[in-house]
Amino acid sequence: MPRAGLNTDRVVAEAAELADEAGPDHLTLAALAARLGVRQPSLYKHVASLDSLRQLIAKRAKAEFADVLGRAAIGRARDDALVAMAYAWRAWALDHPGRYQIGQRAPAPGDVDHQAVADRFVAVMTAVMAGYGLDGDDAIDAVRAFRSALHGFVSLEASGGFGMPVSVDRSFGRLVHALVRAMSSWSTASEPGREVPA
Amino acid sequence: MPRAGLNTDRVVAEAAELADEAGPDHLTLAALAARLGVRQPSLYKHVASLDSLRQLIAKRAKAEFADVLGRAAIGRARDDALVAMAYAWRAWALDHPGRYQIGQRAPAPGDVDHQAVADRFVAVMTAVMAGYGLDGDDAIDAVRAFRSALHGFVSLEASGGFGMPVSVDRSFGRLVHALVRAMSSWSTASEPGREVPA
DNA sequence: TCCAGGAAGCTATTAATGATAGCTGTTAGG
DNA sequence: CCTAACAGCTATCATTAATAGCTTCCTGGA
Numbered sequence: 001m002p003r004a005g006l007n008t009d010r011v012v013a014e015a016a017e018l019a020d021e022a023g024p025d026h027l028t029l030a031a032l033a034a035r036l037g038v039r040q041p042s043l044y045k046h047v048a049s050l051d052s053l054r055q056l057i058a059k060r061a062k063a064e065f066a067d068v069l070g071r072a073a074i075g076r077a078r079d080d081a082l083v084a085m086a087y088a089w090r091a092w093a094l095d096h097p098g099r100y101q102i103g104q105r106a107p108a109p110g111d112v113d114h115q116a117v118a119d120r121f122v123a124v125m126t127a128v129m130a131g132y133g134l135d136g137d138d139a140i141d142a143v144r145a146f147r148s149a150l151h152g153f154v155s156l157e158a159s160g161g162f163g164m165p166v167s168v169d170r171s172f173g174r175l176v177h178a179l180v181r182a183m184s185s186w187s188t189a190s191e192p193g194r195e196v197p198a
Numbered sequence: 199m200p201r202a203g204l205n206t207d208r209v210v211a212e213a214a215e216l217a218d219e220a221g222p223d224h225l226t227l228a229a230l231a232a233r234l235g236v237r238q239p240s241l242y243k244h245v246a247s248l249d250s251l252r253q254l255i256a257k258r259a260k261a262e263f264a265d266v267l268g269r270a271a272i273g274r275a276r277d278d279a280l281v282a283m284a285y286a287w288r289a290w291a292l293d294h295p296g297r298y299q300i301g302q303r304a305p306a307p308g309d310v311d312h313q314a315v316a317d318r319f320v321a322v323m324t325a326v327m328a329g330y331g332l333d334g335d336d337a338i339d340a341v342r343a344f345r346s347a348l349h350g351f352v353s354l355e356a357s358g359g360f361g362m363p364v365s366v367d368r369s370f371g372r373l374v375h376a377l378v379r380a381m382s383s384w385s386t387a388s389e390p391g392r393e394v395p396a
Numbered sequence: 397t398c399c400a401g402g403a404a405g406c407t408a409t410t411a412a413t414g415a416t417a418g419c420t421g422t423t424a425g426g
Numbered sequence: 427c428c429t430a431a432c433a434g435c436t437a438t439c440a441t442t443a444a445t446a447g448c449t450t451c452c453t454g455g456a
Contacts, residue, residue, distance in 0.1 A: 003404060003451065029443065041444080042405045050443065106358035118361060140362055144351070144369045145376055147359075152350025153342070160304035161345075163316060164338050171342045174387075178343055181387060182376040189372075189379060201422060201433060227414065239415080240434045248414065398456085406449075413442080420435075426428090 004038050008046045011036065012056045019057065019098025027054075027098070054102055059114040061096070061103030066121040068092045073124065077131045079180045085128060086150055086176045093154040100154070132183050142186050149179055202236050206244045209234065210254045217255065217296025225252075225296065252300055257312040259294070259301030264319040266290050271322065275329045277378045283326060284348055284374045291352040298352070330381050340384050347377055 014036055019027045029050060033040040047053045072088035073081040093100040107114035125146060129139040153175055155161075162168055182189070212234055217225045227248060231238040245251045270286035271279040291298040305312035323344060327337040351373055353359075360366055380387070 006404080028441090030441080038404095039406060040442085041407085041446095044444075045404055104354075104357055104359065106361070115361070122362070137364055137368075140364045141369045141372045144354075144360060144366075145347070145373045148350035148354060148373060149343070149347045150350065151354060152346035152348065155353070156302075156342075156346060156349060159302055161302065162342060163304070163313070164320070166335050166338045168342075170335075171339045174339045175343045175346060178380040178384075178387065181383075182380060185379075186376075189376065204433080226412085228412080236433095237435060238413085239417095239436085242415075243433055400453100400455095402451105402453090404449100404451075406447100408446085408448100410445080411443090414440090416439080417437085418435100419437100420433100422431105422433080424429105424431090426430105 004036065004042075006036060006038065006042075006046055008056070011043060011046045012053065012060055015053055016057050016060060016096075016099050016102075019102055020096050021098070024054075024098050024101050027102075029053075054105065055108055055111070055114065057099065057102045058105040059107070059111075059117050061099035062114075062117045062121050064096075064099070065092055065103060066117065066124055069121075070124045073128055078128075079184070081128045081131060082146075082180055082183060083176055085125070086179065089150045090154050090157075090172060094158060097158050100158075104151075129183070129186075132186060134183075134187055138187055142183060145182065146179060149175060202234065202240075204234060204236065204240075204244055206254070209241060209244045210251065210258055213251055214255050214258060214294075214297050214300075217300055218294050219296070222252075222296050222299050225300075227251075252303065253306055253309070253312065255297065255300045256303040257305070257309075257315050259297035260312075260315045260319050262294075262297070263290055263301060264315065264322055267319075268322045271326055276326075277382070279326045279329060280344075280378055280381060281374055283323070284377065287348045288352050288355075288370060292356060295356050298356075302349075327381070327384075330384060332381075332385055336385055340381060343380065344377060347373060 011032070015027060015032050018032055018035060022031070029040050029043055033043055036043075043053075047056070068088050069085050069092075072084040076084050107118055122143060125143045126139050129135075129142045129146075132142070134142050153172060157168055157172075162171070209230070213225060213230050216230055216233060220229070227238050227241055231241055234241075241251075245254070266286050267283050267290075270282040274282050305316055320341060323341045324337050327333075327340045327344075330340070332340050351370060355366055355370075360369070
């Protein structure tokens, strides 16, 4: 019998595909093995456990996603960059719902590879914030707000959380616009008890 | 042998508790039955399936959560109400991580009870938006933005998505402040191609 | 060219879990 | 008091993650 010729990368790639098509809950070793033309226990030659497979998918998804966001921002600055990243974010998440969801998983403590990918992902956004003159803690707060708004919107949308029959595209456009406004005045926008410097 | 005296409500309540303590992935019928002092198949007398149990938890969680948000907003208006709701949101979500996560599940099509609860949840926020003079589609867009930002922040925080060693409390404060500013100018804040009325 | 060892894939098996069938004892209502 | 509904039980099954141990491929070194 000819050998299937698998390796960890192919297994993870196919698993990500399966997660997108069937949903993360239907990502099962049996289904994955069938898809790869292999028996279920054979997968353990390439992956330590289902949980570690998910971790690998998360790392790969973050890397792909960071690339997509980075490319969207290339050659743009400030509002242009922010808007382009926001739309790229939503498009990628809705196109790859399985990867996106699994990609939310935080790096396991000590997984420096995964941590590096996560850092790169944040760095892409931080670079855009620098265009608004934000750095240090200001930039971190701004990135967190940006991530929160987009991740929240996209995950609510994907899970069917927006029940009202009102255009979700339009709502997203207004959210993005609000983000643009917020970032434009982020450093001068005091929080309560922390007034703008004189 | 004395009977355990269960009913669907108690089962669902205990399941929600278990989900909070052990995480939604460890919510298992065996664990739940043990906790209730009953054998696993007995649960099927009160619940049709694990999935339907999750659906019931989601409905109950939404109802509790809507109550909490509603109470936070009582006697307040505009910024006060918004800020109070935001902080109540975060506190409840972090206090009840299992319920919160399961509560994101959308009502099953045709589950009018669950749909009613979801509507009430949205209505609480819509009422606060009315204080800003928002109604109709404007209010829906604003509610969606508000939900997105808070849900995104809280779910990233709960899943360990904020890796940087910078105060998450402070970041949340600034997010809330940005939301207040966004809502204050929501109706006059044009989106691209939709200018403010003359 | 050969062959030796590492590794890829397999079969067999186990524990955990969701689910169903069918029995029995409890208990509320007539 | 007694009967019928039903809550909870035992037994069982299918699916799934995981492990053990065997076999066979195939590559690297002599």
